[in-house]
Amino acid sequence: MASLDIVQTRSQFPSLKSGFIFGDNAGGSQIAQEVIDRLNDYLINTNAQLGAEYSVSAESTRRVMKDAPTEAAKLFNARSPDEIVFAASSTLNLDNLARSLERKINDDAEIIVTGEHEANVGPWKKLANRIQVGIKYWRATPTKDSNPYSISLKVEDVLPLITAQTRIVAFTACSNILGSIIPVKEYVKAIRARAAEVGASQLEISVDCVAYAPHRKIDVQDWDVDYAVLSYYKVYGPHISAMYVRQSALRNSVSPLVHHFIKADDISYKLQPGGPGYETVYATTGVNQYLLSLTPANDLNASFAAIAAHEQTLVQPLIAFLTHPAQWERGVRLVGDDTVGLNRAPTISFVVVGPHAMQSKDVVKVFDAEGKAGIRWGHFYAYTLIDDLSPKLDVNDGVVRISLVHYNTVEDVQYITDTLQKVLQL
Template sequence: MDMDMQKIRANFPALGQDQVFFDNAGGSQVLGSVIDSIRDYLINSNVQLGATYDVGKKATSRYEDGYEAAARYINASRDEIVLGSSTTQLFRNLSTTLTFQPGDEIILSGIDHEANIAPWVAMAERQQLTIRWWMPAATDEPRLLAADLEPLLTRRTRLVTCTHASNILGTIHDIKAISAAVHAACPAALVCVDAVAYAPHRSVDVRDLGVDMYAFSWYKVYGPHISVLYARAESAQGQMGSLGHFFNPHATLENKLGLAGASYELVSGIPAVTAYLERVGWEGIMRQEAELQGTLLDYLNGRADVTIRGERSADGRVRVPTVSFTVKGWDSRKLVETVEKETRFGFRWGAFYSNRLVHDHLGLVVEVGTGSGVVIGFINAQAGPIFGTRDVLTLGTDVNGFACAATAATVRKAAAQSPGGHGRFLGALRGDLLAPLRGREVDVLVFNPPYEEQRLSASARFDRDSYLLSLSYAGGKDGMETTDRLIEALPTALSRRGCAYILLCAGNKPEEVKARILEFGPEWRVLTVGDSGKQAGWEKLQIIRIWREQAVA
């Protein structure tokens, strides 16, 4: 049955304004019935809960009705949910009550809203846990897959966190399959899911999904600014302490995590939300969303100057109607401001608290010691074929100012010959090794060190700048001084997912270099990934790859 859109619109008083709301992923408009419920509560029931007089009983009853409606809506029991001011706050509360053992491992999705990352990073630091980062392939359509998760699962895995749908890309992840994979490999592990971007577009059944913890915000689902967290009684709550007062009961999730954080009048508005969704039905909502989403995506896919970030398909099985895109030649902020000046459309630009996804997706590739720029020029020109996306930032450093100038020219020339595949060259910085860069920002580091032994020292005749310049073509003491200094900088230079490719010859003592890398800690790995296969004195070359298997932020 088709939806009567005029009748649907009449349920939302805000739609009477002269404004087109495209910012619904940030927060939906509120049902008139919810507004009426909140207003009525404040007029007729605004007293402390638990009193025995008539208005007190009414207040308690309406509060309980809100809790029961929220639990019933997601197929949970009343004792398994807690309502709070935001999903961010509820995850933070949860992270302070779960307890694991030092050395236990937690797996975090690197593409989530920060609400489902920061609490767990802080918990890992407090409890001395190991973080394993679960990252999808670096493409324009990143997706969390159980197949990519499974190699990260070990006997020490205790928690896996991820999002049901990306709040910035709209991509739906198969939570049922992910939960099954985790529990099959690690029966003691918990699965915690952020559903803030999913719940406004699909019905939720936590039992069917097989999750241990699951949260979303009602203000994304036509309701008041309040959120719900589910924690399965049989698993999650057994590993949880309590934030409640010592003299209060600790039997329910609300007892343990609530801290009286749920506004009574907002809780009373939840039954109006669930009643509306039951009346209208998800089938009609999904059909209407599919039509609007298809129209928008058809238009964006038809433009050569637009790149959609996330699924290009309008198929409701793989995405919800949260659409992100960039336009060639336009700064995103400037584009939004320009459209809003000329229309009544309201939408937004930015990272939307998914900063790790947005900024990590634009990987940073750095060559140290560029010389004439041939290597970084090739990498930048071929970014698309090499990395699967053009959204790669490239940068070079060299202690020689003339080399920096030559590098910039080489990169520009190479990029001009590859108009459809080159990355974004940031420039060539003059400086010593990695000194010009901030720490933990480099995703791919490339280095071809000098190796000729030459004993040089800074003196009146040889100032520091000249000494560093000499190290760009000579290896210094034992032929290893430059190599040693770069290796020492790797732990603070590489991002959590970063890796380094270093070209070594016999004079660089590759086996000693590998041993030093492994001494950084148990998470470090080093592997020879290529060699020349020929012996010519010191010129038997090999390329080693260096990375962290487990990177703790």
């Protein structure tokens, strides 16, 4: 397997030249030069309204309606670009999806959600409230006796919730707090087997891949899911989201959100009311180009394998520092899994509890005062997950989150652990 050339990788991000350590990548990543070039190129050369016959419009239409969904389909491994929907954000895409399903949900239906980021939770709760159907929670539970905050989402906890009425199971492929990579294929297989057992013939699965997409290759066909979303601004691209909607769901489950005179029966365009920003849609095509440049293999799977391998070199020292007996004694508790391995993204959260407890915001304040690295505190919109933790935390103060990606270096981690060492000194 080809490993990542970190110098070459970093040289593709103009913003990294400042030397600032970006440690809030689960909030938003930096943007690759290839993407910036395409954004400029669109605005300079093809900034015309789509759908007309003149040459500039024809080129613009090709870029937005064909090139962008074709590339997004590769990122999801969708069967067809007609299964891709663009919207300003994943939150909006999922809210649109929930609205479009409204007419095809029975009165006695049940929806299962997690406590993860509200984007794949809130739209389903609002839908359940609008049409008065049941909602059930699939909660992350402790993995270790020693640390009550070491929680994870386990498939055995969702199976008893599934009944003949279950219509939607919505979960997150990687938590933006816990950092654990969910084995989506395995979970979906178990959910579908249970659905078959209890006769949940209409069950569909919606997966939030926003925190997963920067770290691992999505494969909606292999996973056998119906809906999936990602946010390009966390995958080295611009502020726009892409959603995958399985062809059969487009045909049978979702009703159009577009104007009545627009004919888009079986294609994703039916979920795209109004035009998303054309220049950002086209710029997303630079993301695959950037990812493919990471190894000589010219293959997205190889790129993500190289990303995952490099990221382990970041996860390892950070988790080793945070779980060291001296830190445990100090009151540092990881919020999430403390194992180092390929099931772990470099999104690492912790709290400081006990007799010398510190507020998360006070830990981060020291980093901000030094001005060399950007990390963050809060609930990061996974409000329910933080609110459910026991012993209880102040949900608004939440956790300290350090979220790295493949362009971060072991030197970045060294600076972060050195600074934490100073912060945590009694």
